[in-house]
Amino acid sequence: MMARYSFKNDYSEGCHPNILEALARSNFQQEAGYGLDSHSTKAKEMIRSLIKNQEAKIHFIAGGTLSNLLVISSLLRSYQSVISCECGHILQNETAAIEATGHKIHSIKSDNGKLTVQAIDSLINEIGNNFPHSEKPGLIYISNPTEVGTIYYKDELKKLSDYCRENDLYLYMDGARLGHALTAEGNDINIEDIARLTDVFYIGGTKNGALLGEAIVINTEKVNEEFEYSIKQRGALMAKGRILGIQFEELLKDNLYFKLAKHANNLSMQLKNALLKKGYPLLSDTVTNQIFPIMDNQKIEELLKKFDFYIWQKIDKKRSAIRLITSWATEEDKVNDLIQEL
Amino acid sequence: MMARYSFKNDYSEGCHPNILEALARSNFQQEAGYGLDSHSTKAKEMIRSLIKNQEAKIHFIAGGTLSNLLVISSLLRSYQSVISCECGHILQNETAAIEATGHKIHSIKSDNGKLTVQAIDSLINEIGNNFPHSEKPGLIYISNPTEVGTIYYKDELKKLSDYCRENDLYLYMDGARLGHALTAEGNDINIEDIARLTDVFYIGGTKNGALLGEAIVINTEKVNEEFEYSIKQRGALMAKGRILGIQFEELLKDNLYFKLAKHANNLSMQLKNALLKKGYPLLSDTVTNQIFPIMDNQKIEELLKKFDFYIWQKIDKKRSAIRLITSWATEEDKVNDLIQEL
Amino acid sequence: MMARYSFKNDYSEGCHPNILEALARSNFQQEAGYGLDSHSTKAKEMIRSLIKNQEAKIHFIAGGTLSNLLVISSLLRSYQSVISCECGHILQNETAAIEATGHKIHSIKSDNGKLTVQAIDSLINEIGNNFPHSEKPGLIYISNPTEVGTIYYKDELKKLSDYCRENDLYLYMDGARLGHALTAEGNDINIEDIARLTDVFYIGGTKNGALLGEAIVINTEKVNEEFEYSIKQRGALMAKGRILGIQFEELLKDNLYFKLAKHANNLSMQLKNALLKKGYPLLSDTVTNQIFPIMDNQKIEELLKKFDFYIWQKIDKKRSAIRLITSWATEEDKVNDLIQEL
Amino acid sequence: MMARYSFKNDYSEGCHPNILEALARSNFQQEAGYGLDSHSTKAKEMIRSLIKNQEAKIHFIAGGTLSNLLVISSLLRSYQSVISCECGHILQNETAAIEATGHKIHSIKSDNGKLTVQAIDSLINEIGNNFPHSEKPGLIYISNPTEVGTIYYKDELKKLSDYCRENDLYLYMDGARLGHALTAEGNDINIEDIARLTDVFYIGGTKNGALLGEAIVINTEKVNEEFEYSIKQRGALMAKGRILGIQFEELLKDNLYFKLAKHANNLSMQLKNALLKKGYPLLSDTVTNQIFPIMDNQKIEELLKKFDFYIWQKIDKKRSAIRLITSWATEEDKVNDLIQEL
Known part of the structure; x- marks a missing residue:
């Protein structure tokens, strides 16, 4: 149990109550294993409708690193490599999971x-x-x-997509927090665009209200149809696939997935505005559910007595940037408490 | 939804209701990620007590194939191989997951x-x-x-263990259905023995009442302390590790894990006795929750109208062996219905 | 230095003298590296003419295991496996080199x-x-x-080839001793047939008069054009590719490659006939440069005082099969000495 | 055949004539395979004497990339990574050979x-x-x-070595051009120091007068004794290991290896002095057999009519750095011709 309220990440709580209710409701219903259950089937149909692509192949996977290594190692041939931004999750936070499957990642520096x-x-x-x-x-x-909490705009994604198609490169989008991107202020992309402009992307559940689960969406025929073999070979095929299906079924009902993300974004923007008003500089001008204010180390120490969060980066001897994350579960009261303390 | 009652596997239903209640109870409690939550900590302590080894390292992993590939690829050096029985799950049912990590599996024929x-x-x-x-x-x-549903007896396991220690081999036990082995009629091993005689084993949750989850238990200092790196590298580190911790916490309370397995075993033994009484030969003399009766193909066709199960193996032109599995969730009524039909 | 004359393998001597002369002749000529030298270019042309396929891609590689792992890992996708005869070199004598690249090998029992x-x-x-x-x-x-020293006949190879093309499987022939097969008594296949019926094969140099070197021949457009990446990635791209080119250039001049293999076959057939005449049974009815006679262990002990060879397999308490190999360098006198001793 | 004289690399010619003579002399002597021949045995003894470590294990391998991937993949456990300078050969010129064995390489920027x-x-x-x-x-x-042609000095290597031992890191030196380092002006390290201060290093043959071959030297008991398995598994065990043994035997006789390297260094220093005298700036202040002068592109075009070399790096719109390499085989006359042209 954590005594201090946590803005450390967006997976500190369990899941949206609708999911627990659906798990309970369906609990004793017998279902086929390995993702062939009725809930997974239904959730896949919902995603195909959402992205308006009846040909898309959908696979539910337990987590983000597993999704990334699975997609990348399945698509690439043994001599092929990946290009990522230097801050990419696969470069910084996945213990060389991609290299462990035999593929090099090239790193490109980027401020945003x-x-x-x-x-x-x-x-x-x-x-x-x-x-x-x-x-x-x-x-x-x-x-x-x-x-770093920024989002891609439609013309940026279009250019990347065109380049990739001209140059026989796969374009893969890690959507661990896709909901937060698509509901951000100023966003001009919708999920149909993403399905059209990428070869593969995933809709992240874990960081937006699911207990676990990411939905990999394959939008192209170029991608080998035998992806199922890879899922099993990498240990990613869940016997009770139903529990992934149920979660996406619930998250996609009545737009809940986007509502939850919007809630997180709204609170982070409240925080951002309060921070700016109080004169705190920001490390990065984020529009989603992560804020990176720069503070005196002493102030950080004080805040840490009441709240939990990551110290993200040393700025100089006296100051550091911290990361504050809001989520589907963050309570507005607690955000106000935090603003009060600033 | 499945119209016919299924004896196809032991993961057709969701999970034991206690788990759903615990998930609901703890849902809005903030917890640390990546298995550092209070529930995982508690569940690990419970396992250490159960096996009477305070030094054991415990890791909760989403599924069996992921556990197998993780353990094996972490323990072995690049030039080392694995020895398995020909019917081993890693040889027959894991899409070469072990070979994909670079290790050969030697196959040894065995009738039992x-x-x-x-x-x-x-x-x-x-x-x-x-x-x-x-x-x-x-x-x-x-x-x-x-x-094939048989179990190891203590002297058999002891001999394997002694041999492995003399010959600098790791001994690893896949315990996907460990509860069923330890509660089988005639079993003379307890979980302490297993912890003492193996280097690593896992306690299977998925096939005994959990939504998902296996508990890897490392009983030896020979095993590298940096197992955590491998967990993350293989995509097996869950952000919300709490959901694995909660499940084992519930399953280990009041011996629930063993009670559920015993329930499955009791029903399968009822089935077995009924089958023997009716003169059906068995492919293998099982003592756990799987029964492999041999039947005329016509009889199988008939049964399939009312029940679901796997046709396991052709015996001859007229007969096949089928697999009937009972589980923590199997209803005694349904077993009786099946016996009625035989 | 070996005191006893060796029939242990076909790589006990250096290389055909023509190769040494060509190495000396060209030694101070500057050449491009990495297989782009004039000798490699010439040797590739000679192979294309030989197999009558101007589109074939040829790559010279230092050895057999390196060729096998390179071809197989380049052609297959991560979830694909290999099928081999149980006695296949990749299964028995390559320290799991294929599995180390992530691919399982299925084993099929076969007497011949x-x-x-x-x-x-x-x-x-x-x-x-x-x-x-x-x-x-x-x-x-x-x-x-x-x-085991037997050869494929044309109708056998044709059936395999047809099956593979119908079933989207690559057919790869390891030709470590290809010359010996193609010059064997009763052989009805020529190298053009092989190029037409397989996707990839290699022409073995090491076991037929070269210092080192195998020529991988790719006969199909299905095989990815970017094989060069794999060669470098697996450490198989030699800086001084000229030394591989020179060897094949010499071996292919005036049919030398086939003459050398024929020499080895002739001597082994002399041995075989002598053995049969003297009543020694054979483990396998070989037609190439390996003979597997079965002898009393006492007789084997005696022979080992004068000659070196492998004891191949225990037959019963009193008898074993030995392996006698002849090569391009085997002297007829020594074969006669051996026959004398039998 | 190359019309222009080449300063492109140090593997444009065949090998030192002594090696060809030794190959011819020993050609029909029967030898054991797989590095167990008398020449390899002798050459290993010579290296052990040279480095004054009778316990060192020596393995002869065909090339540099194969040596690098073999050493690194054998030493590391699956979750471990490598640290290299940004310009490291394994990062820039080996087609991700290390990543293909599952290991990430961290890149550190460095000017020298x-x-x-x-x-x-x-x-x-x-x-x-x-x-x-x-x-x-x-x-x-x-x-x-x-x-970039610079060398490590003893205190630098000592500090790295101490750090590695304190921090449980292997220190591995790629010695593709080791002779050139050890005979460079100002060098204060000898080969004994290297054997003492590193865990593993290799003595490069290919770039210093051999047809092919590198000698891996393992100086520590920490390194697993079962390195032989890895050699075979990576396809690096040559059937006719004798040809590697013979080459090192010849190169190590009468200090030939160091004389050849010294010859190359002398000529490159003549070139360097001439370039400096004529006012060409250098990209890097090299002391070995590589020189990186910066020239007008027009001048480069002119030079390329008579000589072959790599254009190494664009400096600005008008100028580029080129790479000039001398070798054991470079003729002094040709260096003078080049100086004349400058």
Whole structure:
């Protein structure tokens, strides 16, 4: 049990109560295993309708790292590599899970956490001149929102997508917090756009109200139909696939998934505005559910007595950036308490 | 929804109601991520008490294949291989998940699904003479109960354990249905014995009343302390580790885990006795929750109209063996219905 | 230095003198690295002419295991497996090199070392019913001659080839001793047939007069054009590729490669006839440069005083099979000495 | 055949004539396979004497990339990573061969191609705070000379070595051009120091007068004795190991290895002095057999008509750095011709 209220991450609580109710309701119903149950079938149909692509293949996977390593290792051939922004989750926070499947990740520096066609093209040209002594990039990895809380705009994603299609590269979007991107202020992309412009993306459940679960969406015929083999081979095929299906079924009913994300965004924007008003600079101008204010270390110490959060980065001897995250479960009162303390 | 009552597997239903209640009870409590929550801590303590080894390291993992590949790839060095019974789950039902991590599995034929020191020793000698053109076995994989429903007895396990320790081999027990082995008629091993005689084993939750989850138990200092890296690298570290902790906490309270397994065993033994009484031969003399009766194909067709189960193996032109599984959730009425139909 | 004359293998001597002369002749000529030298270019042209396929892609690789792991890991996708005869070199003598690249090998029992369509088809059907819990076979591995010294006949190879093309499987022939197969008594296949009927095969140099080197021949457009990446990635791209090119250039001049193999076969057939005349049974009716006579252990002890060879297999308490190999370098006198001793 | 004289690399010619003579002399002598021949045995003894370590284990391997991937994948456990300078050969020129064995490489920027304790320590601390979401570094990879032609001095190597031993890290030196480092002007390290201060290093043959071959030297008991399994598993065990043994036997006789390297260094220093005298700036102040002068693109075009070399790096719109390499085989006349042209 945590005594202090936590803004440390968006997976501190269990799940939205609708999910628990649905689990209870369906508990003694016998279902087929391995994702062939009625709930998974239903949830897949709901996603296909949402993205308006009846041909899309959907797979429910327990977590984000497992989804990333599964997608990337399934799509790429043994000599192919991945291109990611330097802050990419697969580069910084997954214990070399991708390399463990045999693939190198090229790192591209970026201040706002986004990849651009220029940066990718320049890297590919440089590597290409060294054939065959350098590997061949085969997949562009992006996340939306990015690791620093920014989002991709439609023209940016369109350019990446066009470039990838012209250059025979897969475009894969890590959507661990996809709901937060799509409900952010200023966002001009919808989920149909994403399905149209990427080859594969996933809709993150764990960080938006599910107990566990991410929905991998495959939007292209280029992707091998035998993805199921990989799921099993990587240990990602759940016997009781029903529990993943049920969660997405509930999250997608009545737009709940987007409502929960919007709730988190609203509270983080309240926090952001309060911080700006009080003169705290921000490390990154985020529009989703993560805020990175810069504070005196002494102030941070004080805040830590009442609230829990990550110290994100040293700025100088006296100041650091912290990360404050809101979620589907964050209580407005607690945000107000925090604002009070600032 | 399945119209016919299913004896197809032991993961057709959700989970024991206690688990759903515990999930609901703790739902809005904030907890640390990645298995550092209070429930996982508590459940680990309960397991250490149960096996009477305060030094054991416990890790909760979503499923069996993921547990197997994680344990094996973490323990072995790149040139080492695994020895398994031919019917081993890692050989027959995991889409080469172990080979995908770079390790060969040697297959040993066995009628009763068990490995013996003689068979292992003979294989190791044969391979050893071909150094370095054959790989070096590093781990013995067994499961209890075996894939054909039999169990290991204490003297058998002791001999394997002694052999492994003398020959610098890890002994790993897949306990997907461990509860069913330990509550089987005639079983003379308890969980303390297993912790003492193996290097690593896992306590299976998925097939005995959990929504998901297996508890890997590491009983030896030989096993590298940095197992956590591997868990994350293989995509097996759950953000909301609490949901695994909660399940084992509930299953281990008041011996529930063993009661559920005993329930399944009792019903399968009722079935077995009825089948024997009616003159059906059995493919394997099982003592746990799986029964493999041999029937005329016509009889099988008839039964399939009312019940669901796997046709396991062709016996001859007219007959096949089927697999009937009972579980923590199987209703005695339904078993009686099935007996009626036989 | 070996005191006793060795029939242990076909790589006990250096190389055909023509190769040493060519190495000396070209030694100070500057050449491009990595297989782009004039000798490799020439040797590739010679192979394309030989197999009458101007589109074939040729790559020279240092050794057999490296060739096998390179071809197999390049062709297959991560979830695909290999099918091999139980005695296959990749199963018995390569320290799990294929599994180390992530691929399972299915083993098929066979008395004569050959695979048949029936055996393959039965395995594939069995596995296929377990989708996706069993891996997906993607490549058939055969060697010609086989590990037990037999050869494939044209109708046998044709059937395998047809089956593979109908079932979207690669057919790969390990030709470590290809020359010996193609010059064996009774052989009805030529190298053009092999190029036409397989997807990939290699022409073994090491066991037929080269210092080192195998020529991988890719006969199909299905095989990815980016094989060069894999060669470098697996450490198989030699800086001084010229030394591989020079060897094949010499071996292919004036049919030397086939003359050397024929020499080895002739001597082994002399041995075989002598053995049969003297009443020694043979383990396998070989037609290439390996003979497996069965002898009393006492006789073997005696022979070992004057000659070196492998004891291949225990037959019973009193008798074993030995392996006698002849090569491009074996002297007829020594064969006669051996016959004398029998 | 190359019309222009090439300063492109140090593997444009065949090998030192002594090697060809030795190959011819020993050609029909029968030898054991797989490195158990008399020449390999002798060459290993010579290396043990040279480094004054009778316990060292020596293995001859065909090439550099194969040596690197073999050493690194054998030493590390699956969750461990490598630290390398950004310009490291394993990062820039080996097609992700290390990642293909499952290990991530961390890149550290460095102007002179060398790693320092400070840079390593800072990286390790940063990563360590993210346990277990970042991998665990297990090996420091350096090369001597570095990729930019500089060398490590004794105090630098000593500090790295001490740090590695204190922090349970392997120290591995890629010695593709080790001879050139050890005979460079100003070098204060000898090969005994290297054997004492590293865990593993290799003595490069390919770039210093051999047809092929590198000698891996293992100086520590920490390194697993079962390295032979890995050699075979990675396809690096040559049937005719004799050809590697013979080459090192010849290169180590009468100090030939060091004389050849010294020859290359002398010529490159002549070039360097001439370039400096004529006012060409250098990209890097090299002391070994690589020179990186910066020139007008027009001048480069002119030079390319008579000589072959790599254009290494664009400096600005008008100028580029080129790489000129001398070798054991470079003729002094040709160096003078080049100087004339400058």
